[in-house]
Each structure stands twice: as C-alpha cells, then as structure tokens.
Amino acid sequence: MSVRTATHAGSWYSANPSALLHQLTGWLKAAKQDPIPNSRIIVCPHAGYTYCGATMAHSYASLDMGDGPLRVVMLGPSHHVYFKDKVLLSGFKQLETPLGPLDVDTQTVNRLTKDYPHLFDLLPPEGDEAEHSLEMQMPMLRATLQLRGFCKPDGSSPPVTVVPMMVAPRFDEWDLRDVGEVLALLCTEPIHTVFIVSSDFCHWGSRFDYTAYVPDNVSLKEVLQGSKRIVNLRKEPEPAGQPISESISMLDHAAMDAVTQGVKDAYEDQDNDALAQWERYIDRTHNTVCGRDPLGAALAILPCLDAAKFAVHWLDYSQSSAVKSVRESSVSYAAGCITIEQ
Incomplete structure (x- = not known):
C-alpha cells in the first residue's frame, strides 16, 4: 500500500x-x-x-x-x-x-x-x-x-x-x-x-480515570512544589471552592506555564532542561495530556540547537464542555507555538 x-x-x-x-x-x-x-x-x-x-486554527495560522x-x-x-x-x-x-x-x-x-x-x-x-x-x-x-x-x-x-x-x-x-x-x-x-x-490537554472525568481538583492558586502552588498531593474528587466530597471547569483550566495553564518557563530557562542557560521541567509538572499533577511525550520530544530539540533563541507563545485555549460535577467529563484544547531563531 x-x-x-x-x-x-x-x-x-x-x-x-x-x-x-x-x-x-x-x-x-x-x-x-x-x-x-x-x-x-x-x-x-x-x-x-x-x-x-477553532482552537487548532490558531496554531496553524501562527506557523512560519x-x-x-x-x-x-x-x-x-x-x-x-x-x-x-x-x-x-x-x-x-x-x-x-x-x-x-x-x-x-x-x-x-x-x-x-x-x-x-x-x-x-x-x-x-x-x-x-x-x-x-x-x-x-x-x-x-x-x-x-x-x-x-x-x-x-x-x-x-x-x-x-x-x-x-x-x-x-x-x-x-x-x-x-x-x-x-x-x-x-x-x-x-x-x-x-x-x-x-x-496533543489534547486535560482529559477530565471518571471515564478518563482523572478527577483531579485544585480549589485555588495556593493549593496549585503547593502541588507544583511537591509539598501537597492533588485532590481526587472520586475519593473526596464535591468541591466547595472554584468550579471544576476552572480547576481544569488552572491545571492546563500551569502546564503551559511549565513549557514556557522551561523554554525560557533553556534559552537563558542551555544547561537547563525544558524537558525535565515538563516531566516534573506531569509527575506532580498527573494531568492527562495525551501528547505529553510528543511534546517532550519537541522540547528535547531545543538544547541541541547551539546559539538559538527560543520563545513560547500560547494563542488559544478551550474545553469541550464546562464541567460542574464529578459525573461529567471534558477534554481541553490548547494552541501554541515555539519560535526558534538560529
């Protein structure tokens, strides 16, 4: 064939x-x-x-x-x-x-x-x-x-x-x-x-075996620092904090921030490893980003390009639905690009 x-x-x-x-x-x-x-x-x-x-189009429109x-x-x-x-x-x-x-x-x-x-x-x-x-x-x-x-x-x-x-x-x-x-x-x-x-971003819901929740920025920061485990709503009461959809968005934007910071650090000091920062985020949140390994492979390119300049631009974000209950589910979508100037 x-x-x-x-x-x-x-x-x-x-x-x-x-x-x-x-x-x-x-x-x-x-x-x-x-x-x-x-x-x-x-x-x-x-x-x-x-x-x-609609989200996907932002990425392609940005492509050089x-x-x-x-x-x-x-x-x-x-x-x-x-x-x-x-x-x-x-x-x-x-x-x-x-x-x-x-x-x-x-x-x-x-x-x-x-x-x-x-x-x-x-x-x-x-x-x-x-x-x-x-x-x-x-x-x-x-x-x-x-x-x-x-x-x-x-x-x-x-x-x-x-x-x-x-x-x-x-x-x-x-x-x-x-x-x-x-x-x-x-x-x-x-x-x-x-x-x-x-890559789609967070696949949230029982059918994806992921019902993580962060009630606020303080809790998210503690999870990212490794000092606190993320809440699993299948084992905890319904949240009293922000809506679940906002928690999902917060987790996804923390993922984007991890990529942005990793690429920034790699540009400023090539001994820094954008892939390591990305994997650390995944290890601490277990966010179900289905393209996490393809994205990791792309991040692994950057330290190998001598004297190149890198920057990340996040262009759009959306969710398939606004989850309000642990009985619901959604998938998140993010559009972004990395510039490489050699």
Whole structure:
C-alpha cells in the first residue's frame, strides 16, 4: 500500500472537500493570527474538528512556513498501537485528505530508520490508519498550505513533504533526549523544517480515570512544589471552592506555564532542561495530556540547537464542555507555538 486512506473522513470531520475547505479556512481566517516569524514548533489538538477546530486554527495560522521547500514533521501519541522505546514513522508514500494528498518525505523516513534503528522504526499500516492524532493534522495542514499559496495544481508552488511520527510513552529506559538530538539535526538541514505536536490537554472525568481538583492558586502552588498531593474528587466530597471547569483550566495553564518557563530557562542557560521541567509538572499533577511525550520530544530539540533563541507563545485555549460535577467529563484544547531563531 502506498497511499494512507483518510479513515476518519466522514466521522471526525467532513468528507466533502468544499464543505471541509470552507470550514477550515473559515477558522484560519477567524483566528486573526498572522504567521509568527520563526514559529517552527506548533502545539495543537487532535479531536473532531467541531470540538477543537477553532482552537487548532490558531496554531496553524501562527506557523512560519518559509517561502521555499518545506518539510513538516508531525509528532503524535498512539491511541491504538502499544509499543515502547521507539518512534514509529509512517511507511506510506502519500497521505490522502479530502482536500488533496500530502507527500511523505520517504527519503527522511528511510534515513532515520536506517541510521538510528534503536530509535526509529516503521509503523504498521493498520496502526497508522487507525490513529487519529496524526490524521487530524493532515486536512488542517493541507487547508493552511492552500491558503498560503502552496500545493498549486500546476506545480508552481514550493514542494511540501511530511514526516508522520508516533512517539512511544515515556519509560525509565526511554530517553526522549536521544530523539531530540536527531530531530535537531533536521533543523540544521537546508530545507525549512517545522514540527507539529499533536496533543489534547486535560482529559477530565471518571471515564478518563482523572478527577483531579485544585480549589485555588495556593493549593496549585503547593502541588507544583511537591509539598501537597492533588485532590481526587472520586475519593473526596464535591468541591466547595472554584468550579471544576476552572480547576481544569488552572491545571492546563500551569502546564503551559511549565513549557514556557522551561523554554525560557533553556534559552537563558542551555544547561537547563525544558524537558525535565515538563516531566516534573506531569509527575506532580498527573494531568492527562495525551501528547505529553510528543511534546517532550519537541522540547528535547531545543538544547541541541547551539546559539538559538527560543520563545513560547500560547494563542488559544478551550474545553469541550464546562464541567460542574464529578459525573461529567471534558477534554481541553490548547494552541501554541515555539519560535526558534538560529
């Protein structure tokens, strides 16, 4: 098989090309976000477009795509295939979307799996087509490219290739810093390379096995410092403090702050480790950020770029619903980017 089928078209998003393009370009324009110079890593959600498309569009609108050949590396988590200690790359040559195909950078895929077999391997085709975390990026990417003047039918626009990657969950023996070192090499090559980190934020509710709660800023600070354990509402009375949805927002914004501070520290002192700060936040809150390891791999790139300048911009945040009771659930969506000036 050489073409990956758009398996989620018609369910997670529209399979009608004109309706889908109208919807996605509408969100991209509504974001009112100009491309941010040197925006090389974006963080964006991967739920159904009706839930997260408006937030997702802020990330894509910020992306600096350059004006020449473009390589887009997609980093996503696995919801279907279990594996560890590896990054699995798509073995397809082309990715189908209702808006037109995306070409896989097979040369980069072959090079990574050949030169770094301890880190990179091929993703089984059935696991590739079952996964939504990467597929949900593809139509939005295609819509953004078309809006920016890429992907013209006459071939007059700069070539674009993609490298879909699925990142294994973090284990003790699995050091994402090794992956970051290899990904950083892609940044130093002549082709303009950008990274898409596919990640929803907090999955809150009993069905996600996460009902954490912080009543106020003081409590959150104590949790982040490690001096207090986070409250589990399945074992505690209904909260007397702020609404649950506000607590979720507070936890998610603390996650964003951890990324921002980690990147700031890495820029000011390359001995500081943005990945370590991110993992410390996860360890203390257990926030169910499903793309925490893809985001960790992206953060691991930064210390490997000598004399580069980094900055984080968070652009939008939303929730699928405003949770008021432990019997309810929600998923959070955040849009942001990291600029890398070399």
